[in-house]
Amino acid sequence: MKKITLVLVSIMIVGTSCANNKVKDNEKSEKTEMSQQQKKDNKMKTIHLTKADFLAKVANYEESPESWKYLGDKPAIIDFYADWCGPCKTIAPILEELAEEYDGQIYIYKINVDKEKELASAFGIRSIPTLLFVPMKDKPQMANGAMPKATFVQAINDILLKE
Template sequence: MLEFLTKESFKEKVFNFEENKEWKYEGDKPALIDFYADWCGPCKMVAPVLEELQEEYGDKIVIYKIDTEQEQELAGMFGIQSIPSLLFVPTEGQPQMAMGALPKATFEKAISDVLKVEKPEA
């Protein structure tokens, strides 16, 4: 089950932007954050893919969802202008944003390249 973030849980688990000016990831495993809205068709196409990825990667990565309608401050902070937008957050280094409903293989490549996590063997 994917975890939905609010501004408060985002500050605890991802980035406390009220205390830190520079990016500092609060989590202990790589994350993928889906910025979405309920009315967005492509977001609905991405949702089951993200569920599958969370199941397949298990506890190697964590996948969060942020509702851009509810959490406009967070969406604004990342300059989200089109959804879905997906933020790949490695444990070290800067996060990278990807836009649009990506195919599963593209997610897997980004998880490997950006998050440095290989898919576990089934």
């Protein structure tokens, strides 16, 4: 575990026709656009969590404070962020892309530390962004700072999706 954490930390980079046919064609075009938009809308996006959501979907640390028991059915990344944080804004679109690319394989959760102070405190969040990589069977691993997409992909493959 220390080795994986060291690898993760070492690769982190802060960063910051006719009238009738025309109408029919327009209707078909609109339906196609709507269908494409619906498919896009159905893609996985990052999921914002409140403390209550966290306790139900991720881990109920109040019920079992002495041990970590992940409640999810897929591995997860949890992004502790704030709206005013520059590096948080830098990685937000990367996390959205990853949520679409790894749709069905992992969850990407976001926790606003300004709105969920108790949750941030429970995890000892002192700087943001702080990312918690939560595999299905192992203990979660924490990383601080912004990372490039390639580093996220490596962490997802090495920590979350490893067999």
